[in-house]
């Protein structure tokens with residue numbers, strides 16, 4: 001791998017870089033050590049977002065760099081995964097056979113592994129067509145990797161079949177933001193604006209566990225006299241810090257937001273001048289909320305009318321205000337409409353497009369923002385361009401040195417892609433490259449997704465560790481990690497930051513960029529260097545990304561590694577080198593064609609699966625502090641595993657008494673998709689009609705065995721946050 005200029009920026013106290021995990025992208029320094037773990041994490045107080053503070057995941061991030069903790073060689077299987085089970089049942093001598101003959105993964109050279117992948121993809125393409133080879137990316141990949149992966153799919157594989165795990169993350173907020181404002185950027189302002197607003201409503205977000213260093217901003221808001229309102233079915237550690245906690249039934253946020261707007265209108269708190277000057281569509285939205293009077297909203301949401309009034313008055317009367325959503329209201333089959341309703345509340349009260357006011361989404365993965373801008377999304381080309389837009393196709397095709405006609409069209413969304421794996425006929429995807437995701441644990445209706453993955457002709461997984469998905473692969477490619485490679489990430493504020501290489505990778509490991517270059521060459525795409533090629537030097541790839549994004553919504557043309565280093569990151573859009581970047585969006589106009597924000601004419605509808613006699617309880621899912629996502633990384637870190645060793649079912653004492661389960665006893669949770677068992681954790685912090693499970697674990701306690709893959713019609717986000725279950729003492 002080529003060393004970049006920025007990589008050389010080490011100092012006496014270590015290399016300035018960022019955490020490998022969440023979208024806060026906390027600044028940290030990495031100092032070399034003499035031990036098996038080659039660097040140690042140090043504070044970096046000069047980085048403004050976290051000012052030196054790190055959560056336990058960041059503090060322990062270096063543990064996975066040790067050779068013993070991760071993959072260090074490619075792995076291949078001599079018998080395809082899809083054939084193993086057949087042999088299992090009919091070959092009684094199998095148990096005595098060698099691991100290779102049993103179809104287990106064995107170490108291989110890079111040559112062998114890459115040849116297997118390229119020839120396997122080519123064979124599937126030959127037999128079933130280009131769209132039968134799929135790509136599944138991740139929001140943890142750097143901008144350079146996400147860009148190169150999208151380009152690899154479109155011009156090396158020539159497939160339309162590419163999507164990524166960000167579809168499971170904030171796609172509903174992205175869709176609603178684009179509809180309302182004309183552009184989607186998680187936060188339209190820096191985090192540092194939060195303490196300056198008068199009233200903030202935090203909807204279905206638990207930053208105390210998911211972004212601890214950001215809690216400071218909410219604390220400062222209250223110290224400055226502002227009001228914090230938290231909407232969550234659980235009294236989380238975040239909710240405990242709020243002035244007002246609304247505790248709705250899962251899946252009812254849409255009714256709640258409409259009810260608040262109803263009260264705003266009824267109590268004459270609408271900012272009529274703002275509505276007239278800067279928005280469109282108010283009358284339709286107003287007509288839709290008329291049916292959401294407070295008593296009806298109380299019946300749907302379980303939030304008492306008095307609390308609804310209190311929240312509406314705080315927000316309506318405040319001079320400035322913000323609404324921030326995270327996965328609670330977004331991961332619903334009506335997530336786009338729900339976020340639209342919360343945006344309506346901001347628009348009606350004049351709390352958008354003004355200093356210290358606005359709607360924002362707390363993105364989740366390290367590059368949740370950038371990962372959705374540069375082309376690993378099914379419908380998208382770099383710079384947040386639409387793949388169906390002829391001008392966008394022409395621009396990107398010119399950068400890639402191909403004919404616009406050659407670019408595939410829009411493909412299918414993440415769950416639809418996973419659900420089509422191995423299916424017969426022209427819709428079936430027969431081979432898949434997974435880079436940066438572990439869907440065996442994190443996808444909805446996960447048992448079915450695992451079966452689909454097993455039915456592929458060829459499953460290729462690039463990962464740092466042998467994740468549950470990698471365990472099903474025919475070929476596993478060991479990737480370098482954050483501290484071993486350079487690249488940019490875009491944090492939840494739209495701030496493009498630079499991760500720097502701080503240490504060498506073990507000798508058997510290669511970067512994802514190198515893998516894509518090697519595969520592209522084997523597949524007959526152009527070689528490295530120059531337009532249309534696949535380079536493995538991140539700074540060279542970033543230079544091409546800048547050109548590809550130029551003129552698009554997410555315009556990175558003026559951002560360089562040098563500038564990022566000198567300026568604590570640069571906010572997009574940044575169309576030219578002399579442009580200062582854009583920390584705050586929409587102050588002058590929204591990004592819609594007429595410059596006005598659009599109200600969403602939305603009405604409440606129930607969740608795809610409501611409780612009934614057979615499945616009387618709501619299940620919702622989410623996160624705990626010490627584990628990250630599918631747990632592939634954090635479950636392998638001793639300190640984190642000790643802090644959060646396994647799954648659990650959170651339930652209210654009254655529900656526990658009804659079911660007859662004591663704290664710590666195994667409890668079975670059953671949905672229409674499957675059954676899991678995990679210890680009961682009894683707490684009065686949760687609604688008595690709801691149970692909560694974290695989704696970080698595989699095996700018998702895997703929450704996603706239960707979840708419902710009902711999709712939002714616009715964003716195609718699965719309904720992770722609500723389904724119906726019954727409880728059984730097992």
Ligand SMILES: Nc1nc2c(c(=O)[nH]1)N[C@H]1C(S)=C(S)[C@@H](COP(=O)(O)OP(=O)(O)OC[C@H]3O[C@@H](n4cnc5c(=O)[nH]c(N)nc54)[C@H](O)[C@@H]3O)O[C@H]1N2
Pocket residue numbers: 022023169203204205206207209210211231232233234236249250251252253326327328329363364365366620621622623624625626627628629630692721722
């Ligand atoms: N420790 C840790 N931190 C992380 C991650 C991690 O895995 N672990 N992942 C990162 C990523 S990718 C993401 S996306 C973010 C997610 O960050 P958050 O969105 O803060 O995390 P979640 O726990 O998924 O959901 C937040 C809250 O939504 C509530 N909730 C559940 N159902 C509903 C509902 O119907 N309505 C409302 N209003 N609330 C509901 C849950 O009780 C939960 O407290 O965290 C990032 N940070």
Ligand SMILES: Nc1nc2c(c(=O)[nH]1)N[C@H]1C(S)=C(S)[C@@H](COP(=O)(O)OP(=O)(O)OC[C@H]3O[C@@H](n4cnc5c(=O)[nH]c(N)nc54)[C@H](O)[C@@H]3O)O[C@H]1N2
Pocket residue numbers: 138139140141142165166168169170327331364365435436437438439441442443444462463464465467479480481512621622623628629630631632633695703704707720
């Ligand atoms: N029930 C339920 N399910 C959920 C959610 C929920 O709230 N409830 N949340 C959803 C959300 S918001 C998200 S974001 C998804 C996330 O779910 P996943 O997509 O499974 O996310 P991770 O566990 O982060 O998986 C990333 C994988 O890529 C590897 N990896 C990390 N960096 C790199 C890299 O640079 N290159 C390569 N090749 N590999 C890398 C890691 O080791 C890991 O195995 O889960 C979703 N699933």
Ligand code: SF4
Pocket residue numbers: 019020021022023024025026050053054055056057058059210211212213
């Ligand atoms: S809050 Fe997020 S970025 Fe910061 S240290 Fe923790 S996991 Fe890393």
Ligand SMILES: [Mo]
Pocket residue numbers: 168169170363364365368
């Ligand atoms: Mo996420």
